[in-house]
Every structure is written in structure tokens, then in C-alpha cells.
Amino acid sequence: ITPENITVGGKTYPSDSYTNVTPTILEKTTRQLHLIPKHPVAIIKDLIASGFPGFKHYDTFSPVVTTKENFDDLCFSNDHPGRAVTDTYYLNEKIMLRTHTSAHQLQVMTESDKILVTADVYRRDEIDASHYPVFHQMEGAQLFDAKTAVDEIRKDIARTTSAASGSIHTTDTTLITPENPKQDCHDEAAMLATADHLKHSLNMMVRKLFSHEKDLQVRWIDAQFPFTSPSWEMEILYQGKWLEVLGCGVIRQDILNNAGKPDKIGWAFGLGLERLALVLFGIPDIRLFWSKDDRFLKQFEPGTIQKFKPFSKYPACIKDISFWSNDQFHENNFCEIVRDVAGDIVEDVHLIDEFTHPKTKKRSMCYRINYRSMDRNVTNDEINVLQEKLRDEVVNRMKVELR
């Protein structure tokens, strides 16, 4: 039931066997939460951007990009799992919804040495209070002349450190290791200075965002991205759990060469704005960011972080669905159908039972769907209608057999 053509932002693209975008997802491309001044996502965006003076900020790029921009230009291997149709939304084989703001790195690096990019990004995923198929990222990058980087960076760190206030406890146990290597083409001193500048800039950023927090705990851990080396992730301690807030690293020199900047060395980071906003505003469910309810948006003011006052929680309505699965089954495909049928009324989806029949070897799965609206009471009758529709769609689209 895939239409012949897919239209996004007034442009039309031919569909093919890769096409897996749905109307529910395409509707989201028009929302642009990061451009609504009193939306928490935009408030965090503006606060972070104000800590990077002199950076050129791009925030109106279309979410439709080529697989070249999103993957190839960033040194993703041809069999990288991020390319899978179960993880990524495709308009067709060559055109997709960006999965990260890094998709614009090459283009913006040809234009400037200090860059920020903020945008909506799209990933097929499970359903719960912290996952949504659309979220917002901010990308940052800074390039230095490779020959003078060490000196330039030392001065810049000294200048910006004296301006900082507040305390932050960071642990950085990461060293340059064989698993997280320096690029052969890089001078060691220039690379280490670049890494120092990166971590310094990001420590300053969180210190500013969490200035009300007396005792902010931050840690750096090793990571891997196809487009940086070495690479790290920053985590912050929130309610007893380490929360990943960003990925970063020293930019692969191939990318700088392709951007026409072979004499530069640089760092890049990409951070999730919802993750930070959930923590900073105390927002309990990621669906709230998409709410059109005044009781949500009216609570916020540009330039300030204030704790969200939850409106009363409405009762949940729980329904199970069981079926005999097949080899093509993927949980993300199932969740996509749930979102298409029921949208933001679904709070979470969990596999509660799974077994293989000893004789027929058929796999049985039972999913529990927790329906709950963020802004009103739902009736059992209305949820029954949705659940019936879901049962039909699951059979039609996944060719499974209901039990």
C-alpha cells in the first residue's frame, strides 16, 4: 500500500522497495519545535548557542537528505547497521530523513570554521517515555589551523576558563588507546590540544545549563563514530542514572579534505536536545514536547529554565495482542504500526511473553500496549476501536497470524 510518490516540503520523490516513511512521520516534518521560541527544545537550543559566540548557526535545513550526506560522506561503511530499513526512514533507496545533524557537516564546513546546526532528526525505534521517532539535535564543530592549533587552543582555554563560574565534577578516564585511536595523519600535540578544547567547551556548556545544580556529575567515556577518531560520549548523573547526552570527537581528516580544508584540524559534537530538556525542565514524558495543549506551552518563557508543573495524570487503558511471528518480524515495524494507528495516545509497548512451540517451532509473541492520553480521559470503547484496527493492520502489514 505504498503510494507511487512521496511528497515532503512541497517536493515529490518516487517511492521504491526502500520506502518506509508513513503519513504519521511526515506530518512531524512541519512542526519545527526548535523554532518555536517558548518551546523547551528551543529554549535549550538558544541557551547552548549563546555559549558559542561567533559560531554560525543553521537551523532551517530540510530533513530530507541523501544517503550520501547522511552516511557515505561521513565514512559509514556500506554494511553499517545504521543504514538498515528497520532503523532509518527512507523515501526511497537514495533519499531519506536525516538520522542526525551530522548529515550537514560536510556542507557547512565548506562555509565556516565555527558552526552550529540544529534540526529535527528521525529514527525508527521502540515506544516508551524517553523514545520518540523524531527528536532534535544540535551539532557543533570548530576548526583550527593545524600548524598553530596548539598555541591558539592554549590561549583560548585560558581566556574562557577565567570567565567561568560554578562547580562541576568531571571524571575523564579516557586516554588515547588502540580502540580509540589518533588518526595517523594527525600530529599528536595538535590532536591532544583539539581534544582538550572540545572537552573544555562542552564542560563549560553543561556548567552553564546546569548552573542551578550544586553538584553536577559529568563523565567522559570512550565511544566510536565513523566520522570522528578518537571519539567520546559525555554522560551526566541524573536521578541515580548515567544519562548519555552527547557524542563527539576529532573530525576525520577525509571529511575536512572533502570540505576543501586539508590544513585544518577540528572537533565536532552532536547532542540530543530533548534529553537535556527532559532533565532540566523535569518533563516526565517525551510525548509532551509534541503536545498542542496550552497547559504545556504556557508554562515556559524564552531564556529561562523553570520546572514543569505536571497536569494530572489520566488513567491508562492496557491491551495485549498475541500472534505467531515470522522471520521478517522486527519490533520497530510493529511499533510503527502502533504509532500509525494510535499516535501519541500510546505511552509504551512491551514484549511481555515469547515462546517457541516445541512441535511446530513457530514463535509466539505477546505485546502489551499501554494507552494513555497526556491531556484527556480515554474511554474503553474508543481504545477497543483502536485495538481492533491495530489487529487488522498487524495482519495486513506484517503477515503474522493472530492468536
Ligand code: PHE
Ligand atoms: N551524530 C552522532 C549521533 O547522532 C553524534 C556525533 C556528532 C558524534 C558529531 C561525533 C561528532 O549519535
